[in-house]
Amino acid sequence: MLDQHIREELRGVVGEAYYKDDPESLVTHSYDGTPMLQHLPDGVIYPASTAEVSAIMQILSKHRIPLISRGSGSNLCGGTVPVQGGVVMVMHRMNAILEVDMQNLTATVQPGLITKQFIEHIEGLGLFYPPDPSSMAISTIGGNIAECSGGLRGLKYGTTKDYVIGLECVLASGEVLRTGGKLMKDVAGYDLTKLLVGSEGTLAVITEATLKLIPPPKHKKTMLAMYKDLYGAARTVSKIIESRIIPATLEFMDNPTIRVVDDFAKLGLPRDMAAILLIEQDGEPEPVERDMARIADICREEQADQIQVACNQEEALKLLTARRSAFTALARLRPTTILEDATVPRSKIADMVLEINRIAEKHNVQICTFGHAGDGNLHPTATTDARDRDEVHRVEEAFEEIFEAAIRLGGTITGEHGVGLVKAPFLEWKVGKAGIEVMKGIKAAFDPYGILNPGKMFAKQARRRVVIGRG
Amino acid sequence: MLDQHIREELRGVVGEAYYKDDPESLVTHSYDGTPMLQHLPDGVIYPASTAEVSAIMQILSKHRIPLISRGSGSNLCGGTVPVQGGVVMVMHRMNAILEVDMQNLTATVQPGLITKQFIEHIEGLGLFYPPDPSSMAISTIGGNIAECSGGLRGLKYGTTKDYVIGLECVLASGEVLRTGGKLMKDVAGYDLTKLLVGSEGTLAVITEATLKLIPPPKHKKTMLAMYKDLYGAARTVSKIIESRIIPATLEFMDNPTIRVVDDFAKLGLPRDMAAILLIEQDGEPEPVERDMARIADICREEQADQIQVACNQEEALKLLTARRSAFTALARLRPTTILEDATVPRSKIADMVLEINRIAEKHNVQICTFGHAGDGNLHPTATTDARDRDEVHRVEEAFEEIFEAAIRLGGTITGEHGVGLVKAPFLEWKVGKAGIEVMKGIKAAFDPYGILNPGKMFAKQARRRVVIGRG
Incomplete structure (x- = not known):
């Protein structure tokens, strides 16, 4: 459990009802869709706005407390298990469809929105949002973005990455970063939008997304x-x-x-x-x-x-x-x-x-x-x-x-x-030592104290690769 | 001009004929497609392989000498002007189409390949590579990747970024990094492939690219x-x-x-x-x-x-x-x-x-x-x-x-x-202070000594934004 004064600071941001650390809340948020992985967090927080997320991150950053943002936790890589304790941030209260822009064919949504609800809403308007992970009846758009979810329509239409064109997110420091926009093309600096998609909550907390829609x-x-x-x-x-x-x-x-x-x-x-x-x-x-x-x-x-x-x-x-x-x-x-x-x-x-x-x-x-x-x-x-x-x-x-x-x-x-906990020991097999080093450098650029979803993506020790003869 | 022993080291890698620092070579590579920008490099080098690029980077890294990789220099942002001197690396000798994989619908090419030649080759095989920058008759695939080039077909088909699915590149240190592959989906760690596309030669030297092809x-x-x-x-x-x-x-x-x-x-x-x-x-x-x-x-x-x-x-x-x-x-x-x-x-x-x-x-x-x-x-x-x-x-x-x-x-x-030199003072207007800081951190993760295309993307001083009233 966090110190009394930190809990009070957090409750001061979201209100008494939206910071919980009773045993039921902690146990409920100690696991996700992945079997055999569990660890209790110190608390669970439910922000209602980007401003609240920013204020929370400032508090946690000051005290170097881990923050694990999550939607429905339907991931299969242990991506949202709070293995180092800290605060689990549940995004379900931020679940609005803020705008569907029929001229630009974009939608701007909050991360806690359930994927299927969004898809149905969009289809009702005569438009199409292709990413359809098998978990879509319960998964959130924010979770889909964190994991770069695919689905059955990925072959022809691509995955979540291909539809995220703008993001608002909160950095570990509490600063708010906006990337991209209602823009089909944007090469102003490094492509932070695509970098954040699939970053598994380790770089920033996504608080808003602008998504590309297409004709059905x-x-x-x-x-x-x-x-x-x-x-x-x-x-x-x-x-x-x-x-x-x-x-x-x-x-x-x-x-x-x-x-x-x-x-x-x-x-x-x-x-x-x-x-x-x-x-x-x-x-x-x-x-x-x-x-x-x-x-x-x-x-x-x-x-x-x-x-x-x-x-x-x-x-x-x-x-x-x-x-x-x-x-x-x-x-x-x-x-x-x-x-x-x-x-x-x-x-x-x-x-x-x-x-x-x-x-x-x-x-x-x-x-x-x-x-x-x-x-x-x-x-x-x-x-x-x-x-x-x-x-x-x-x-x-x-x-x-x-x-x-x-x-x-x-x-x-x-x-x-995604990599999460489950694949972390194997990541080096794919990306090599140089890839791991570069990725750790990127992580440090966003999150110098390593408080965002710690323990994920990078293993303490890579698994030794035994090249096995066939047959 | 570089020290005699460094020039000898570089000539030792590429051979006498492929490192030049005569006045004609230096002047020819002091500018690009952008008007009113010019600065002499110290030398011009023409590598023939990834191994040579790696050896060159090790030498330049040791001596902290800037390296500006370029194709045809048809960019319009001053992206390849060697504003801080150093060595210009011309990729034209590495211009092979290494493979067209008809089963996976991918092509693997070297960066010095001329875009139009590639497009015509692919079309001859009954396939389609959509990115068609106006400069395609002279521009290279490597240059297109560095700038994330668009073109007339971008609206429906997307830009270069949407077709690069794997990269081989050489880091500032000389290490070789491979990202992605002949894979329609890959979420093993941060998406370095998309990050490198549009990174304007500031993160790594691209030495090979795997490109997605589609039916025409x-x-x-x-x-x-x-x-x-x-x-x-x-x-x-x-x-x-x-x-x-x-x-x-x-x-x-x-x-x-x-x-x-x-x-x-x-x-x-x-x-x-x-x-x-x-x-x-x-x-x-x-x-x-x-x-x-x-x-x-x-x-x-x-x-x-x-x-x-x-x-x-x-x-x-x-x-x-x-x-x-x-x-x-x-x-x-x-x-x-x-x-x-x-x-x-x-x-x-x-x-x-x-x-x-x-x-x-x-x-x-x-x-x-x-x-x-x-x-x-x-x-x-x-x-x-x-x-x-x-x-x-x-x-x-x-x-x-x-x-x-x-x-x-x-x-x-x-x-x-792209941003290059021309837009660097304005980048903060789009991405904010937080965006600039994160991007500089990413740059440092790839290139700690700042020797890759220095002076680009990040201005010494951002232009003050004067919000001008209309009319």
Whole structure:
């Protein structure tokens, strides 16, 4: 618990009701969406304005107290666990849509806004905000910005980064910084906007964002293609892109995921398939139909066993549900679900899936794989039990080898979930010693005392990389 | 001139022929595309590989000698003028297309490659690299990355930043840093790739870039719309975007520019128009035709005096030439041409053009305005004579007021040309004191001794912002 006078200072800013340090509040904010990570904060604060955030940061900065800003905590990298204690700042009270500018096609919002509410509001105005992380029903725009969230539409439309064009944030010192604006182009100095997106709350507290909106596609078509041969599915992914078609969605589920999803959602999926691709194209009706016909041809060329095309929106939703429910379905299997995020060049999808399967077998753990095949972004997901220390250790060893394989295939340790606590020991594998040093320098430029989300992104010690021979 | 032993060290790396400090070489590299700025370097070096760049940086770092990396020097912000002496590093020998990966739709290139050569090579393979700065016939990909160059296709397709997905660069220390990769998604640590794009050679020397390619549009249509009323043209811009149409190109020329361009290119443009819009849409044939029909309707609603639609590619090229030749045409008028880069939210285009005209009149200088109206990115261009000190002073005062007006309208001091020397005194107007401090910290993280392109981006003293009353 913080000193009495600091608690009084903080309560003086937000009011009695909005600084809490009762045991329930502390426990509730000691973890996030990531399994097996927990640490109690010293307090929880709920600011209502940028001015309050600034005043809070001045107090915490003076006393060198850690600050962990968070939305709904749906991240999967331990990004909002207060591992060094301090104050958790919950942004939910700052959840307004401040403006939708129909002339400039921008929206200005507060960080605590729920992503899905925002998307629905925007769609109601006849516009489109593409980033659609699987967590969007509960995640916040601020959290999406902190983690640079992706989603099912990332292949064609890009991720959160591609839609954030301006930010207001509060630095560790309490100073307010504004970047970008309602501007399609701005090269006045270093691109702080894009730097802050994906900075995981370690550089500043985001208090307002200006987002780019685009015209919505007029038409959409959805299909499932099912394969007895994993490589056939993977070759389909490459061949679609090689054919100069960028689908809106190009998702993959392996056999174990198919079985689990079907048990959960009762969709009547064929349980003997090695892989299913979920493919969507959107845009103008005529080219969508042509693209989908060509994609179906490619699926057949690659020996797809069945192709199922949605005839209407309900059917499309049912097919999408199969993919969207993967995490939920897997989470029902066993007490602990660890969802990972290895990403490779999309031409390496098949190699990566085979590597994952080989590694899982080697360590005798259950790993199901699904993900954004078109992006090369896979989610190998281990189902385990946190109480079984030995099994959890084997899972950790397996994931370490999976990250190593991703790097070896020209990939990265995380495509859309972030580094947080979980990947911090592996960051150096991707960015090298020089990259770590530069990143630590950037961190120090924003946050000289290291009070913003400490313990994240940079590990005390990098994991030694053991290059493992194949087979 | 550098000490004999340092010159020998440098010649030892690149060979006798590739380090020069004869007067011709020094004078040739003492300036760039920006008027009225010149400073002699101490030497000029031409590396052939990343290893050579690294060895050079180790030598220069040891002796704390400035290094200014450059391509063709076509920038307009004084970005490559060696104002503090040192060594100019010309990247032209490193100009290879290392790989075009047809499965992942990426190209990996060296920085000295000429943009237009790259675009033509890619188009020959049936792919598309959209960034098309006006300088593309001479500019290099490395220079485009350093400045985050835009172009005529920026509105729909984005700028250089949106296509750089991986970089290899050499830090001031000589260490080699690799960022990103052939990856559509990568959130492993801070986004150094996007940070390096637009960093103007102040953070690292870029030695290799991995670029995203996209499928080319199948069809394109081009039109000119001519207005007797400036506001009609500006309202057309807003109304097109509001109608959920994002054209590939949406360019603007004011009356003085129209006259000058017509004198130069003999296109038979009507000389009594207040403004011309050049509008292109591309994509699938049917939606392109529909968009262009709707755009023509909007032009008519906004009292366009004439609409001219290109019937074929030659005619389209002729219309495009009108816009592309604006800078060249203006440069013929008087000895010195100062092309600026103020950018506003696109809904403020008309206000900004009126402000520019008012300010030009107030200071009795000639400023023609053209630019990327769809992006809100205007190029007010002063034609003057560097020998007329008094007039140049008035031009400078006018531009200062123009930057101030852009900021006041929610805009920025530069949309695509960069800060360099020219805008350094004004950077604080856009990013604030806190922004400057953070940016200086980032600079120090990459380049602790300040030897990379010193004197750029950060002014010794920020210009005091005089908020000028209107009218």
